[in-house]
Amino acid sequence: MTGLDWPATLKRTDPAERTRNNRYAASLRDSIDDLETELGRVGVDDWRLSTAAQHQKRNPRYPYANASPTDPGAVVRWTMDGDQYAVACDAYSRLRDNVRTLYLYLREKRKMEQRPVETGESEFANARLPPADEGATQGAVVARQPPHVLLDVAPNAPANVVKAAARQKLKEHHPDRGGDREMFKRVQDAKDAMLSEVDR
Known part of the structure; x- marks a missing residue:
């Protein structure tokens, strides 16, 4: 095929x-x-x-x-x-x-x-x-865009860098603070995806 x-x-x-x-x-x-x-x-x-x-x-x-x-x-x-x-x-x-x-x-x-x-x-x-x-x-x-691009970190960033970048983005896009719910969820997914690769 x-x-x-x-x-x-x-x-x-x-x-x-x-x-x-x-x-x-x-x-x-x-x-x-x-x-x-x-x-x-x-x-x-x-x-x-x-x-x-x-x-x-x-x-x-x-x-x-x-x-x-x-x-x-x-x-x-x-x-x-x-x-x-x-x-x-x-x-x-x-x-x-x-x-x-x-x-x-x-x-x-x-x-x-x-x-x-x-x-x-x-x-x-x-x-x-x-x-x-x-x-x-x-x-x-x-x-969607690769997780590291969304989080604005290097593709092979260590876990502490990924967590810090995600924390900042989650704060920025939190729905309770007027942020976009979909973007908030995308940031969570990006963080989880990057951390799961670090753990492999």
Whole structure:
């Protein structure tokens, strides 16, 4: 399988703005395996990874090990309880880093879903696609800017730097102080994602 199936309504990252991520140590294969495990934990019915790399014939979810396509973007589409979902990332210059980011995004969503907090909707609601007759790509989400960019720290910043930067941003965006609730949540997610990588 070749050809990136990027949702038509989602903006792409300008290739000149893509960054190299030296923070992720996992290989492309490991990231896909982790992604599969994560999707299994949330109970998906079926899923597929779409990239511009040539995928193996025997294992179509996996690009060849030396995959380095000109377009490093990655899209994960899945079905769960009859609904279709998709998330996409092309913020980094390497395919493996974009796939890793998708895995981390889904892992954080799953963790949030398991917390005993009522939000009125599933944490995965923003990735839900509308019914096919309304257009299959309208509801997909793009994995947002990398956590280190959002927190304004180095990609491999130590835990104490990440926590300090997050504390400042959380204070700045706290909803009780007139801040944006969505941005507040994004900062929390970015902090959790960076700290989980430090712990690996």
